[in-house]
Amino acid sequence: MQAIQLRYFALLREERGLAAEVIETTARTPRDLYQELAGRHGFSLPAERVGVAINESFAGMDRELAADDIVVFIPPVAGG
Amino acid sequence: MARFTIAATPFEHEPFEAALRDHRAGAYATFEGWVRDHNDGRKVARLDYEAFEPLAIAEAERILDEAQAKFAIHAARAVHRTGTLQLGDRAVWIGVAASHRDEAFRACRYIIDEIKARLPVWKKEHYAGGDAIWVNCQHAAPSELSFTPKLDESQLYARQLRLPEIGEAGQAKLKDARVLIVGMGGLGSAAAPSLAAAGVGTLGLVEHDELDASNLHRQLLYSATDIGKPKAQLAAARLSALNPFLSVRVHSDRLGPANCAEILAGYDLVLDCTDNFATKYLLNDAAHLLGVPVVQASLYQYEGQLQTIDAASDGGCLRCIHPAPPPAGAVGNCAEVGVLGVVPQLFGALQAAEALKRLLGMPGQLSDATLLFDLATFETQRFKRPRRPDCALCGEQPSITSLTDVTVAQAPPSEIEVDLASIDHATLRGARWIDLREPAERSGAVPPGTLSRPFGGFDADAPGFEPGPRTFLFCAAGRRSLRAAQKLRARGWSDVWSVRGGADAVRAILTETAE
Numbered sequence: 001m002q003a004i005q006l007r008y009f010a011l012l013r014e015e016r017g018l019a020a021e022v023i024e025t026t027a028r029t030p031r032d033l034y035q036e037l038a039g040r041h042g043f044s045l046p047a048e049r050v051g052v053a054i055n056e057s058f059a060g061m062d063r064e065l066a067a068d069d070i071v072v073f074i075p076p077v078a079g080g
Numbered sequence: 081m082a083r084f085t086i087a088a089t090p091f092e093h094e095p096f097e098a099a100l101r102d103h104r105a106g107a108y109a110t111f112e113g114w115v116r117d118h119n120d121g122r123k124v125a126r127l128d129y130e131a132f133e134p135l136a137i138a139e140a141e142r143i144l145d146e147a148q149a150k151f152a153i154h155a156a157r158a159v160h161r162t163g164t165l166q167l168g169d170r171a172v173w174i175g176v177a178a179s180h181r182d183e184a185f186r187a188c189r190y191i192i193d194e195i196k197a198r199l200p201v202w203k204k205e206h207y208a209g210g211d212a213i214w215v216n217c218q219h220a221a222p223s224e225l226s227f228t229p230k231l232d233e234s235q236l237y238a239r240q241l242r243l244p245e246i247g248e249a250g251q252a253k254l255k256d257a258r259v260l261i262v263g264m265g266g267l268g269s270a271a272a273p274s275l276a277a278a279g280v281g282t283l284g285l286v287e288h289d290e291l292d293a294s295n296l297h298r299q300l301l302y303s304a305t306d307i308g309k310p311k312a313q314l315a316a317a318r319l320s321a322l323n324p325f326l327s328v329r330v331h332s333d334r335l336g337p338a339n340c341a342e343i344l345a346g347y348d349l350v351l352d353c354t355d356n357f358a359t360k361y362l363l364n365d366a367a368h369l370l371g372v373p374v375v376q377a378s379l380y381q382y383e384g385q386l387q388t389i390d391a392a393s394d395g396g397c398l399r400c401i402h403p404a405p406p407p408a409g410a411v412g413n414c415a416e417v418g419v420l421g422v423v424p425q426l427f428g429a430l431q432a433a434e435a436l437k438r439l440l441g442m443p444g445q446l447s448d449a450t451l452l453f454d455l456a457t458f459e460t461q462r463f464k465r466p467r468r469p470d471c472a473l474c475g476e477q478p479s480i481t482s483l484t485d486v487t488v489a490q491a492p493p494s495e496i497e498v499d500l501a502s503i504d505h506a507t508l509r510g511a512r513w514i515d516l517r518e519p520a521e522r523s524g525a526v527p528p529g530t531l532s533r534p535f536g537g538f539d540a541d542a543p544g545f546e547p548g549p550r551t552f553l554f555c556a557a558g559r560r561s562l563r564a565a566q567k568l569r570a571r572g573w574s575d576v577w578s579v580r581g582g583a584d585a586v587r588a589i590l591t592e593t594a595e
């Protein structure tokens with residue numbers, strides 16, 4: 001178990017009903033973490049349609065997570 | 081008879097000539113402008129002229145006064161056409177009567193030159209290929225200049241010329257710059273006036289829509305009196321009025337893979353102000369395949385993202401983050417999920433700021449970073465955006481090598497969605513129905529006993545959602561009901577379903593069972 005700081009953007013914030021939270025998880029990658037959250041909260045987008053930033057930079061969904069990482073899930077948006 | 085006439089239909093010159101007859105006159109010079117079949121190397125099929133009539137008449141009368149004062153002539157008349165003109169039609173007629181031919185010729189020349197330069201008249205060229213462009217170059221610009229004849233362009237920029245990053249040299253760079261704005265909705269109508277006012281020399285506008293009442297809460301460039309008129313043309317007029325030194329080009333075709341390269345070729349920088357994934361991905365790909373940087377903004381309700389896609393930088397592209405667009409309808413646009421008007425205004429201004437920084441060569445650009453801004457919390461986040469080696473566009477072995485239609489896939493049928501047409505009548509009659517639409521959107525018949533639980537205040541604990549009979553959720557299009565069904569399923573409730581196709585599908589089944 002490690003603590004991860006989560007932030008949600010746009011559609012995901014709406015679906016989660018929260019902008020940020022800290023969770024304890026055994027997920028080793030953003031992909032695993034997203035699947036875990038999607039199951040719990042009923043996210044509508046599949047993992048391959050969601051972008052992720054870890055700390056200061058965009059990253060791949062398969063990068064290894066470390067304790068206290070700030071993970072931001074970013075769905076595609078197109079409004080204008 | 082006024083000396084200047086605007087003719088909305090083809091006209092004969094004889095009455096105007098007759099009005100100039102004068103026994104003192106030994107010379108009569110005329111000029112006629114005709115519609116020719118080519119312009120700038122393109123075959124022209126016909127033209128539309130449109131004038132700001134009161135201003136055009138006042139300005140033309142002033143020109144005729146000036147001619148009368150400058151040259152020894154007895155009288156002068158001028159006519160300008162508006163409306164649709166065919167090849168060979170007379171667009172302008174000028175007649176001057178004088179004692180001697182020299183003064184008649186010179187005055188005639190003066191009048192046509194000034195009319196071309198100063199009259200607020202727009203020309204829309206229809207080309208042989210079927211497309212059309214509103215031309216509002218210097219020759220046809222509505223010259224507010226003529227009403228403030230002493231206006232010197234540099235006066236407009238006095239406050240920014242003082243900035244050390246700009247100065248005369250920076251202002252000259254802006255004057256030379258050509259920026260294409262794709263989409264004149266919320267983002268575009270905020271970005272465009274900022275760039276025009278800053279002195280960007282050439283602006284291109286891509287927009288094929290007409291002004292709708294629902295645009296006005298966020299598109300402050302337009303007026304309620306112009307509802308129903310073409311936005312590109314309204315924007316061009318407003319921008320030229322704001323900065324008469326600006327050259328505005330209007331592209332009223334929809335941007336697609338076929339015309340993208342041709343349109344982008346005339347510009348140094350593109351602002352993606354669109355609100356759909358297909359065009360966003362097209363412009364993203366164009367940034368790499370055509371080498372034109374694209375400043376991209378995308379919004380969601382109170383939030384937005386800003387980034388620049390630049391093949392010359394080592395930053396990643398949109399596909400590095402989201403390799404392909406989401407299925408149609410999976411993520412709402414402004415029309416579907418709503419947007420607070422200041423959000424596009426702010427992001428349009430941020431796009432203009434990024435464009436100016438780029439044109440001026442200032443640091444801190446977003447070619448390798450993405451800015452997220454949430455107006456609900458006023459929180460900003462800035463992320464580095466490295467290229468992904470496996471990106472299909474900008475990676476090491478790109479598979480996208482030409483511009484093609486970006487297909488936005490239809491969402492696959494979800495296993496918690498139902499097609500009502502495939503369900504038997506007994507089941508439909510025995511079900512619990514929940515309408516998730518907001519009160520203002522409700523219209524049409526619903527099954528008897530339908531509960532109303534607007535999605536805006538969705539609460540899974542509200543009475544009606546608890547496990548019970550088979551439950552069908554519906555909204556307008558089926559997106560919110562799918563969301564709600566997912567939330568209820570996530571609680572472990574199994575007999576709750578989202579109606580595919582929304583209220584229309586419900587109405588169809590009611591009509592059918594009534595028959």
Ligand SMILES: [Zn+2]
Pocket residue numbers: 079080265266354355413414415
């Ligand atoms: Zn929009």
Ligand SMILES: [Zn+2]
Pocket residue numbers: 396397398399400401467468471472473474475
């Ligand atoms: Zn890329």
